[in-house]
Amino acid sequence: MSKETWDLIRRIANERNISIEILEEAVQSAxxxxxKKMVDPEMEVVRADIDPKTGDYRVFARKMVVDHVENYALEISLxxxxxxxxxxRIGEPIEIDVTPTDFGRIAAQNxxxxxxxxxxEAEREMVFERYSNRIGELVSGTVQQYERGNVIVDIGYAEALLPFNEQSRGERYHYGxxxxxxxxxxxxxxxxxxxxxxRKTPDLVRKLFEQEVSEVRDGTVVIRGIAREPGKRSKIAVMSTNLDVDPVGACVGMKGSRVQMVVQELKGERIDIIPFSQDKAKFVMNSLKPAEVESVELDSAGKRATLVVxxxxxxxxxxxGGLNAKLASELTGVQVDIVSVSELEASERETRAMLASLPGVDHETVETLMSAGVFSYDDIVEYGLEGLTETAGLQPEMRLTRISRPG
Incomplete structure (x- = not known):
């Protein structure tokens, strides 16, 4: 093996970021x-030496030193x-040079x-070792290829795959x-x-804010939740561990500089930064931003909310397409129902009229029933006669005739 060939192997190791020792072992194995293809098949070839300066190599086999040689492939006289x-000494093994003549061409091919x-193999092992413990991390890369919807990205020590189903909607990629x-x-x-x-995962939004906002990196501002529709809109709930730091302001930055860097990386995806609150009603109200909410009413289980705007x-x-409401529900874990003030007023008028049409129900009773959460015939059935008697103060002897669904 010539010095030039050995220099080439070193250059390959350097370009591929592979240890030269790994390739040296590979050459020795080769x-x-x-x-073994050129010596006695029984001979025990155990070692190959290479001079890295000259490229010269020798192959050695192990033989046992004996008094009388019976198997020349495995034994040698003293x-x-x-x-x-x-x-x-007799009874001890020795290594001898068994380099075949005219070995160069076959050795080089092998x-x-x-x-x-x-x-x-080395590249596969290196990529797995380098990146398998970095799942969830943010990496930067350069687009190398775009084919059949998939993108090949050079991330430094490997070419990574950005599959079509992990790309944000509407994004286009070009070489470089x-x-x-x-x-x-x-x-x-x-x-x-x-x-x-x-680039679809909500973790991308989280990692970009960690990169752009120092308060997020050091834990002063905590991201409590993210709801995302990739390529369209994201909502991010933030809170501060320091009363002197406004979490929303920290993420927005001076004149919106920080959030705009994230928006730019996400190719124009809109981002709503929401102040997190332990008060679920307040949190749900905040989650509907940029819309202004007049009031919010949670059910007893805290799983559904009616918001009036x-x-x-x-x-x-x-x-x-209902996206703002959908993301608000995902962010808070609460099913959101939205009604306008006029819709609410119309509904209340219909409810009052329905309750007032019941025999023996006066204006005061209507208000009492509505205050108790009775807005429909189904609510009347759910309350039951005993419940209505107690809630609305109806006389027991009147309850059977007063509350009944019109025929």
């Missing part, structure tokens, strides 16, 4: 494997052994195959584009190790 090692295979994404998984197979990226705020509160 030389041993190739030599006089012959002492030609290799003057300290050789070395090429083994080195190619070992490079693949710089992008940031979250490591979703690292898959290892017998052929390679594949780093899988995502002014008429001119209704479309903003619901959002295009």
């Amino acid at each position: 030389l041993i494997s190739a030599s 006089p012959e052994a002492r030609l290799y090692d003057v300290k050789a 070395a090429k195959q083994v080195i190619t295979q070992r490079i693949r 584009d710089r992008i940031r994404a979250v490591i979703l998984d690292v898959n290892q197979s017998s052929r390679d190790a594949q780093v899988i990226l995502s 002014k008429d001119d705020q209704l479309s903003l509160a619901i959002g295009k």
Whole structure:
């Protein structure tokens, strides 16, 4: 093996970020494997030495020193052994040079195959070791290829895959584009190790804010939750561990500089930054921003809320295709029902009229029933006669005739 070939192996190791020792071992294995094809099949070839300065190599086999040689492939006489090692003794093994003549061409061909295979294995192991413990981290890379909807991204020590189903809606990628994404998984197979990226995960929003907002990085501002419709809108709930720090202001930045950096990376995706509150009603009200909420009413289980907004705020509160309401529900974990003031007033008028039409129910009783949460015939049935008697103060002897659904 020439010095030039050995220099090439070193250059490959450097370019591929592979330890030179790994390729040295591969070359040695290749030389041993190739030599076994040219010597006695029984011979125990155990070692190959390479001079990195000259590229010269030698192959060695182990033989046992004996008085009388019966198997020349495995044994050697003492006089012959002492030609290799003057300290050789009977009953002890010795390594002798068995480098075949005209070994160069076969050795080079075998070395090429083994080195190619070992490079693949080393790269696979290196990628898996480097990235398998970084799942969930944000990485930067350069778009290398775009084919069949999938994007190949150079992230430094590996070419990662950004699958079509992990891309944000509406984004387009071109060769040389710089992008940031979250490591979703690292898959290892017998052929390679594949780093899988995502730009759809809500964690991308979280990591971008960690990168752009120092208060998030140091824990002063805590992100309590994220609801996201990739490519369209995200809502992020934040709170401060320091009373002197406004969590929303910290994330927005001076003149919106911080949040705009995140929006720019997300290709224009809208971001609502919501102050988190332990008061669920207040949190639900905040979650509907940018719409202004007049009032909120939670059910007893805290799983459903009715929010009242002014008429001119209704479309903003619901959002295009119901997106604003949907994200508010995801962020808070509360099913959100939105009504306008005029809708509420109309509903209350209908309810009063319905209750007032019942025999024996006067205006005062209507107000009492509505205050108790009775707004429909189904509510009347749910309360039961005893409940209504107690709540509305109806006389027991009148209860059977007063509350009944019209025929």
